[in-house]
Amino acid sequence: MRSGFKGKLYPVNPKESEIMGLRSYPSILDIPGGVDLVVVSVPASVVPQVMSECGQKGVKFAVVHSVGFSELGVRGRELENEMLQIAQRHGTRIIGPNCMGLYCPGVGLNTIVPRASLENEAGSIAFLGQSGWVSQSFIEMGYERGLRFSKVVSIGNQSDLTIEDLLEYLAADVETKIIACYIEGIKHGRKFLQLAKQISRRKPIIVWKAGRTEVGIRAAASHTGALAGNDAVFSAVLKQGGAITAQNLEELIDLVVGFTCPVLPLGNRLGVLVESGAGAVASADACETLGLEIPILPMETQQELAYAVQGIIPAFPNRQNPIDIVWVPPEHSARIFLLCSRIILNDVDAALVMAYTKLDEYFATELVGIRDEMEKPIFFISCDSTMQQTGVSLLSKKGIPTFTTPERALKVLSAMVHYSNYLRQNDG
Amino acid sequence: MRSGFKGKLYPVNPKESEIMGLRSYPSILDIPGGVDLVVVSVPASVVPQVMSECGQKGVKFAVVHSVGFSELGVRGRELENEMLQIAQRHGTRIIGPNCMGLYCPGVGLNTIVPRASLENEAGSIAFLGQSGWVSQSFIEMGYERGLRFSKVVSIGNQSDLTIEDLLEYLAADVETKIIACYIEGIKHGRKFLQLAKQISRRKPIIVWKAGRTEVGIRAAASHTGALAGNDAVFSAVLKQGGAITAQNLEELIDLVVGFTCPVLPLGNRLGVLVESGAGAVASADACETLGLEIPILPMETQQELAYAVQGIIPAFPNRQNPIDIVWVPPEHSARIFLLCSRIILNDVDAALVMAYTKLDEYFATELVGIRDEMEKPIFFISCDSTMQQTGVSLLSKKGIPTFTTPERALKVLSAMVHYSNYLRQNDG
Numbered sequence: 001m002r003s004g005f006k007g008k009l010y011p012v013n014p015k016e017s018e019i020m021g022l023r024s025y026p027s028i029l030d031i032p033g034g035v036d037l038v039v040v041s042v043p044a045s046v047v048p049q050v051m052s053e054c055g056q057k058g059v060k061f062a063v064v065h066s067v068g069f070s071e072l073g074v075r076g077r078e079l080e081n082e083m084l085q086i087a088q089r090h091g092t093r094i095i096g097p098n099c100m101g102l103y104c105p106g107v108g109l110n111t112i113v114p115r116a117s118l119e120n121e122a123g124s125i126a127f128l129g130q131s132g133w134v135s136q137s138f139i140e141m142g143y144e145r146g147l148r149f150s151k152v153v154s155i156g157n158q159s160d161l162t163i164e165d166l167l168e169y170l171a172a173d174v175e176t177k178i179i180a181c182y183i184e185g186i187k188h189g190r191k192f193l194q195l196a197k198q199i200s201r202r203k204p205i206i207v208w209k210a211g212r213t214e215v216g217i218r219a220a221a222s223h224t225g226a227l228a229g230n231d232a233v234f235s236a237v238l239k240q241g242g243a244i245t246a247q248n249l250e251e252l253i254d255l256v257v258g259f260t261c262p263v264l265p266l267g268n269r270l271g272v273l274v275e276s277g278a279g280a281v282a283s284a285d286a287c288e289t290l291g292l293e294i295p296i297l298p299m300e301t302q303q304e305l306a307y308a309v310q311g312i313i314p315a316f317p318n319r320q321n322p323i324d325i326v327w328v329p330p331e332h333s334a335r336i337f338l339l340c341s342r343i344i345l346n347d348v349d350a351a352l353v354m355a356y357t358k359l360d361e362y363f364a365t366e367l368v369g370i371r372d373e374m375e376k377p378i379f380f381i382s383c384d385s386t387m388q389q390t391g392v393s394l395l396s397k398k399g400i401p402t403f404t405t406p407e408r409a410l411k412v413l414s415a416m417v418h419y420s421n422y423l424r425q426n427d428g
Numbered sequence: 429m430r431s432g433f434k435g436k437l438y439p440v441n442p443k444e445s446e447i448m449g450l451r452s453y454p455s456i457l458d459i460p461g462g463v464d465l466v467v468v469s470v471p472a473s474v475v476p477q478v479m480s481e482c483g484q485k486g487v488k489f490a491v492v493h494s495v496g497f498s499e500l501g502v503r504g505r506e507l508e509n510e511m512l513q514i515a516q517r518h519g520t521r522i523i524g525p526n527c528m529g530l531y532c533p534g535v536g537l538n539t540i541v542p543r544a545s546l547e548n549e550a551g552s553i554a555f556l557g558q559s560g561w562v563s564q565s566f567i568e569m570g571y572e573r574g575l576r577f578s579k580v581v582s583i584g585n586q587s588d589l590t591i592e593d594l595l596e597y598l599a600a601d602v603e604t605k606i607i608a609c610y611i612e613g614i615k616h617g618r619k620f621l622q623l624a625k626q627i628s629r630r631k632p633i634i635v636w637k638a639g640r641t642e643v644g645i646r647a648a649a650s651h652t653g654a655l656a657g658n659d660a661v662f663s664a665v666l667k668q669g670g671a672i673t674a675q676n677l678e679e680l681i682d683l684v685v686g687f688t689c690p691v692l693p694l695g696n697r698l699g700v701l702v703e704s705g706a707g708a709v710a711s712a713d714a715c716e717t718l719g720l721e722i723p724i725l726p727m728e729t730q731q732e733l734a735y736a737v738q739g740i741i742p743a744f745p746n747r748q749n750p751i752d753i754v755w756v757p758p759e760h761s762a763r764i765f766l767l768c769s770r771i772i773l774n775d776v777d778a779a780l781v782m783a784y785t786k787l788d789e790y791f792a793t794e795l796v797g798i799r800d801e802m803e804k805p806i807f808f809i810s811c812d813s814t815m816q817q818t819g820v821s822l823l824s825k826k827g828i829p830t831f832t833t834p835e836r837a838l839k840v841l842s843a844m845v846h847y848s849n850y851l852r853q854n855d856g
Contacts, residue, residue, distance in 0.1 A: 067754055071705075131706030137813040141832075184709055210709040213716035219708040219750050248710060248835045277499075278559030280647040281612055281638040282676060288641035322647050326495055385565040404569075407676045 004108030004120040010035070028053040037061045039101060039111055044068030047097065048082050055090025062087070063111060064096035070157050071098050080159050087160060099156025100132035103139055105149055106175065112154055113139050123148020124177035125256055126170045128163055130155055134182040134208075134249060142253050144389065146396030147260070150175040164191045171199045180256050181207045182249075184220040189237060196241025201426065204259045204419060207238055208246040242422045244415050251411070258401045258412030261377045264420040265413065269293050271344035272322035272406075273337065274354040276383050280322035283352060283406040290414035296320045297347050308339045321348075325355075333357040338366050345374040350413055354381035354406060359391025368398050377401075377416065379409045429467075432536030432548040438463070456481040465489045467529060467539055472496030475525065476510050483518025490515070491539060492524035498585050499526055508587050515588060527584025528560035531567055533577055534603065540582055541567050551576020552605035553684055554598045556591050558583055562610040562636075562677060570681050572817065574824030575688070578603040592619045599627045608684050609635045610677075612648040617665060624669025629854065632687045632847060635666055636674040670850045672843050679839070686829045686840030689805045692848040693841065697721050699772035700750035700834075701765065702782040704811050708750035711780060711834040718842035724748045725775050736767045749776075753783075761785040766794050773802040778841055782809035782834060787819020796826050805829075805844065807837045 001009060002020065010031045011019035018024055025031050028038060028050070038059050040050050044066045054062050069080040080097065087094050095101060101111035106122035112135055125147050129135040135154035142149075150173065153166055163186060170176045179199065186192045199205055211220035212231040238245055244259075246252040270292050272283045287294050297305075302319045309316060309325065312332050318324045323344065328336045337355050345351050357363055359382060371378045380395055380402045395402040403409040429437060430448065438459045439447035446452055453459050456466060456478070466487050468478050472494045482490050497508040508525065515522050523529060529539035534550035540563055553575050557563040563582035570577075578601065581594055591614060598604045607627065614620045627633055639648035640659040666673055672687075674680035698720050700711045715722050725733075730747045737744060737753065740760050746752040751772065756764045765783050773779050785791060787810060799806045808823055808830045823830040831837040 129706075131704060133704030133811050134706045137811070141813050182706065184706070210706060210713055212713045215712035215716060215722050215750075216709050218748075219705070219712045219746065219752070248714075249833050250836075276559065276561030277647070278557075278562045278610065278612070278638060281644050284643035284647045285638055285640045286676075288643060294643050318647065320646075322643075324647070383561050383565070385569050405677050408678075 001108075001110060004105070004110060006108050007036075028057050028059070031057070035059045037063065037109075040064045040066060040096075042066060044076075044079055044097070048079070048086055051083050051086045051092065051094075054092050055086060058090070059092050062092055062094050063099065063101035064094055064156070064159075065099065065101060065111070066096070067098045069097045069159070080157065084159050094160035095153060096156040097159060100135055100154035102154075103135075103149060103152035112136055112152060118143060121148050122150060122175070124175060125149045125180065125260075126173070126176040126178070127152040127180045127182075128155055128166050128170070129153070129182035130158070130163075130184045131182055137249060138180065138182070138253065141249070142256065144393065145253060145257050146393035146402075147253070147256060148397070158187060162187050164188050164195060167192070167195045167199065167205075171195065171203070177203055178256055178259050179203055179205045180252055181205065182252070183207055183209050184211045186234070189233075193237045193241050196238070196243050200242030201423065205241070205243040206246060206252060206255045206259065207243045208248065208252045209234055209238065242419070242426065244419055250408075254403065254408050254412050255415055257396050257403070258379070258409075258416055260396060261371075261379075261399045261401050261416070263371065263375050263377055264423070265350040265377055265417050266420065267349040268414075268417045269295050269348045270410075270413065271297070271348035271351040272354075273325065273340050273344060273351060274322060275325050275327060275356050276354060277324050277326070279354040279381065279383070279406055280318065280324045283322055283354075283410060286407045286410040290410055292410060292414055292417070294321050295348065297323075297344065301343060301347050304343050305340055308343060309336055312336060328355075330356070330358070334363045334366070338363070338370065341367070341378060342370050342374070345370065345376050345378075348376075349417075350377040350379070352379045352381065352406060352409055352413070354383060356383045359395055359402075361394070364391075364395050364398050364400065367395070367400050371400065377413070379403065379413060381406055381409055429538060432533070432538060434536050435464075456485050456487070459485070463487050465491065465537075467491045467493065468524075469493045472504070472507055472525070476507070476514055479511050479514045479520065479522075482520050483514060486518070487520050490520055490522050491527065491529035492522055492584070492587075493527065493529060493539070494524070495526045497525045497587070508585065512587050522588035523581060524584040525587060528563055528582035530582075531563075531577065531580035540564055540580060546571060549576050550578060550603070552603060553577045553608065553688075554601070554604040554606070555580040555608045555610075556583055556594050556598075557581070557610035558586070558591075558612045559610055565677060566608065566610070566681065569677070570684065572821065573681060573685050574821035574830075575681070575684060576825070586615060590615050592616050592623060595620070595623045595627065595633075599623065599631070605631055606684055606687050607631055607633045608680055609633065610680070611635055611637050612639045614662070617661075621665045621669050624666070624671050628670030629851065633669070633671040634674060634680060634683045634687065635671045636676065636680045637662055637666065670847070670854065672847055678836075682831065682836050682840050683843055685824050685831070686807070686837075686844055688824060689799075689807075689827045689829050689844075691799065691803050691805055692851070693778040693805055693845050694848065695777040696842075696845045697723050697776045698838075698841065699725070699776035699779040700782075701753065701768050701772060701779060702750060703753050703755060703784055704782060705752050705754070707782040707809065707811070707834055708746065708752045711750055711782075711838060714835045714838040718838055720838060720842055720845070722749050723776065725751075725772065729771060729775050732771050733768055736771060737764055740764060756783075758784070758786070762791045762794070766791070766798065769795070769806060770798050770802070773798065773804050773806075776804075777845075778805040778807070780807045780809065780834060780837055780841070782811060784811045787823055787830075789822070792819075792823050792826050792828065795823070795828050799828065805841070807831065807841060809834055809837055
């Protein structure tokens with residue numbers, strides 16, 4: 001918190017007079033002036049007392065990190081209820097317990113990521129997660145992929161503020177354009193469905209629902225006290241609500257990266273332009289499984305492509321689609337891939353480009369220009385798997401979603417086609 | 429080549445007298461003394477003449493990078509045959525054309541990876557690939573995961589030396605312990621099956637077969653001139669041959685990382701020990717889909733676990749399996765996870781450990797000790813997703829396969845259980 005938070009911090013600890021150079025107070029009641037948020041990191045048994053002090057002080061919100069509540073079963077549930085009743089009496093709202101709390105880089109508020117190097121650069125991605133690990137990893141792995149965040153909330157046991165409450169808040173939050181969630185169990189199914197339906201028409205909601213299997217449900221119960229419930233029912237709720245579903249953390253991040261693209265594909269016809277033959281084969285295999293089509297391009301388009309690369313590449317074995325450029329000398333790479341991307345986008349709904357091209361500001365800006373002119377998504381795979389992390393983040397930040405492998409990119413494109421269909425079917 | 433190769437290099441170019449500070453020769457015939465290997469990077473039309481010079485010089489092997497052969501169809505096939513006939517007349521063996529060639533770090537031979545920072549550290553992983561991108565990415569992405577290589581061959585059109593020839597070589601190669609392949613099409617199905625059966629009893633063969641779908645087959649034909657053939661038939665060949673199959677590049681690398689573990693699981697009963705509740709839920713979900721079991725541990729084992737963490741962690745919500753430790757103070761982390769790993773391995777066939785523990789030499793060595801004593805695999809997931817790349821590579825290098833997410837680790841463990849069953853069923 002000290003590295004970014006612009007407001008005032010008051011450590012509270014009955015045994016210390018100073019903590020990390022800040023004056024420490026014996027109790028919340030001793031803090032001078034009002035308090036907006038209390039971050040509670042004390043043993044579970046002391047939490048009710050802390051909550052009582054919060055109430056007397058008129059604190060509006062508390063993040064309760066402490067574990068040892070409803071996730072432990074009956075006895076813990078009693079303690080959680082005790083804490084909650086005290087809070088409700090005074091009007092204090094609680095996030096948690098058994099949670100990591102908040103990451104709101106816009107105001108430098110961060111109780112989740114213990115990482116000094118993470119810059120407090122705000123963005124438009126929100127995340128709600130019933131897991132500290134998922135919340136933290138979503139931020140860290142997403143950050144490296146170019147994602148920037150509006151609000152991240154690790155919600156824990158949802159004793160007071162539930163995922164539905166927070167969804168309602170994020171629906172109205174102008175900073176938030178995409179909402180991602182990790183959910184083990186929901187408490188108010190009907191409300192969730194209603195909210196999802198409303199929100200998904202304006203903002204994509206991407207959900208990793210865990211606790212899908214018998215043992216998974218047992219594990220979820222002891223993790224966040226969640227009643228994971230029937231997976232088939234929840235899947236139907238998500239589908240009906242227009243939510244996009246992920247099966248794991250990487251897929252969740254991939255999907256969010258994809259949806260940062262400001263345009264949706266209007267159909268499932270894809271142009272695949274590669275500098276690797278195996279990339280073409282892998283893309284074709286994946287498309288067939290995912291319901292995406294790689295149509296053979298009209299002869300004029302093929303001729304246009306041949307004309308564009310004339311004199312640059314020695315052989316052009318396949319320009320039907322997938323289009324295999326084989327290899328372009330580095331000095332021509334950016335120009336050729338930009339030119340060819342524009343040509344093929346005339347005939348398809350979206351393009352997947354896979355190249356060794358250097359991912360610099362020029363290339364990124366030009367690709368963005370083509371995407372905006374054609375109003376069609378362009379997804380990018382860097383053939384140079386390990387050396388362009390800065391470039392990958394650069395492209396994704398500009399809404400040219402970038403991935404390691406064609407399969408991962410295509411899975412996301414397929415989800416975008418479905419979402420696009422959902423929006424058209426539920427429009428008006 | 430100049431950064432690592434210990435032998436002598438002779439550039440050949442009729443127009444230059446010096447290349448990169450080395451004396452250049454007008455023709456292969458002008459090189460003083462014998463030549464072991466010629467790397468051919470000239471336009472396709474000139475290749476037959478170069479091959480003829482190789483023959484006259486008595487060159488044993490040539491890597492032909494050039495494109496414009498059978499991958500272009502009939503006309504290219506004629507040129508490829510012409511090149512081949514010349515080579516066969518003189519006994520020169522060819523890798524390629526349309527390939528990236530060789531990476532043999534043991535002798536500093538590298539025509540694949542244009543990366544100075546890749547150290548010439550040899551290992552026991554071999555790779556055969558019908559793709560330059562896959563060969564290069566397999567090396568680069570695998571290297572970061574801790575894999576080290578014996579021989580990597582980008583085989584291209586397989587005009588002369590085929591994947592079957594190279595498999596035969598790698599079967600006998602003492603440096604090679606695991607063989608990974610990217611295959612678009614095989615030329616000698618029966619021989620492949622026979623070889624796979626022989627080899628897979630001693631060394632795991634892990635195959636990503638691409639060109640599985642209609643469009644994929646079309647793309648493969650124009651990529652390496654491969655007749656991808658019927659996927660169902662090839663899948664049956666792979667299964668019967670005891671090969672392990674991957675669906676994409678990341679899965680291929682994950683599987684190889686997994687098989688560096690020197691012991692195989694003797695059954696499908698898994699212990700899951702986590703510092704993240706969501707990790708437990710995600711693992712449980714994945715296991716059910718993958719046919720792995722997470723059995724409830726005997727009461728004595730649960731008590732042993734409780735005793736081990738007493739006084740260290742405030743709550744222990746689930747010690748049945750998956751075992752959720754919730755959070756361990758960093759100073760106790762390594763000790764607690766080592767202790768608990770050993771305890772649970774008594775009752776299961778393999779362990780998945782997911783923790784925030786610092787991945788240092790001490791922790792790695794101790795985990796290896798437990799694995800060797802118990803003769804059971806230990807897989808590791810670092811909860812700290814982005815900050816421990818060195819540690820991840822350290823653990824994997826010692827045969828404690830390490831992954832980003834539980835789902836990816838468990839997919840590999842499931843493949844190892846199948847392989848282990850295959851070996852027992854085909855033993856004697």
